Amino acid sequence: MSTSLQALTFQRLHPRAYLERFLAEGVRPDGRGDSSWRDISVNSGSISTADGSALVRLGDTTIVCGVKAEVAEPDIDHPASGFIVPNVDLSAMCSPLFKTGPPGEEAQIISQYIYGTLLSSEFLPLKSLAIEPGKAVWCLYIDAACINYDGNALDATLLAVVTALKNTQLPTATFSETTGRTTISRTLSAPLSLNFARTPSSFTFGHFKPSSSPLPNSVPESFFLADLTSFEEPLMESTLAVVMYPNGDIGGITQTGVIDTVTSLPQGERGVTGSYDAITRATLLAKSQLASLHKQKLM
Known part of the structure; x- marks a missing residue:
């Protein structure tokens, strides 16, 4: 059996363990970091x-x-x-x-x-x-x-x-x-x-808690992932969607499930002590992505 086929079989049979192994290495299955978004293209008319x-x-x-x-x-x-x-x-x-x-x-x-x-x-x-x-x-x-x-x-x-x-x-x-x-x-x-000053943008995040125990010291107890794929979505304990306006004001927050204190940190900041409140973390990530959308003239 080829290596790629073995990986695909493992992903289907043990999706949580598959995701955990990637996150333990500081990367997601599609190669992104915790807070990275996929490419966006917009065409009007x-x-x-x-x-x-x-x-x-x-x-x-x-x-x-x-x-x-x-x-x-x-x-x-x-x-x-x-x-x-x-x-x-x-x-x-x-x-x-x-x-x-x-x-x-x-x-x-x-x-x-x-x-x-x-x-x-x-x-x-x-x-x-x-x-x-x-x-x-x-x-x-x-x-x-x-x-x-x-x-x-x-x-x-x-x-x-x-x-x-x-x-x-x-x-x-x-x-x-x-x-x-x-x-x-x-x-x-x-x-x-x-x-236009009230143009709403939505930014959705997922809270994932590894089930493997014990976890290596370098691996956070939970992860806060931006822009979930269809593979990642059903594995999340909860999600948080933030609506934000162009000036950075919050228009609303929608939560499903229960989110504990989130301890995952952006790639490159692993090992920093302390924890992030989920809403604070989501707000900071949403503002960063909003700025990126404006820079790309997608909003």
Whole structure:
């Protein structure tokens, strides 16, 4: 049996031990350090039939997002506000981890995360979607589909949604009191009224606790890993997702599971005494990655 086949067999039969052996050497299975992110590419305007669109690749995870606008009647309690309807599709075509049929639990969680993040950030004020208060507003259907899945769909999807909204052009619309109808221009359009100072970015981390005992003195008791792959995600004890704005302010933190005090340190800092609080550690790493995204002009 070849060495590569033996490694693949060991990975499938003993995934935790496989990951532990890599982390003990200060590296992850794909060659990254604890706090390293995979390469990111962003393309806007990738769907000509949509009012706005984007294609995002985060490592091997690929998300395509399209925005379609329709005229709707406003809610009676919010007559001057429009609507946003995000929907995330994780189909069986993007990974064998997902099944055919209606949206699964993970897709619904990401959809709710996107919706809550957009509302709380006010990146897209709903009042800016009013055509005629009390009469007509825009409803934006934001559909994000994963066409290849290798973990961290949460961060990739939010980046795709934000980029698609930046790319969106709404046709000029006027409401006639005489006819009670809305007329939409076929030639005139304008970008969305976005609050760029409140552009949300998401950064997700996983907390991994080795089960091997005893551990070598040089190996931390737990690890805090950025940008999880599909192999790493199910092995985590918990995850922490941080929403951050361009100025470094935190827009929200979502945690699943219980995270103890995290003692893993960035590559090159092993042996430094002391521990890191999980939220503090996540915030510092998120700020660093946010700065990198801005430097690459991906935000």
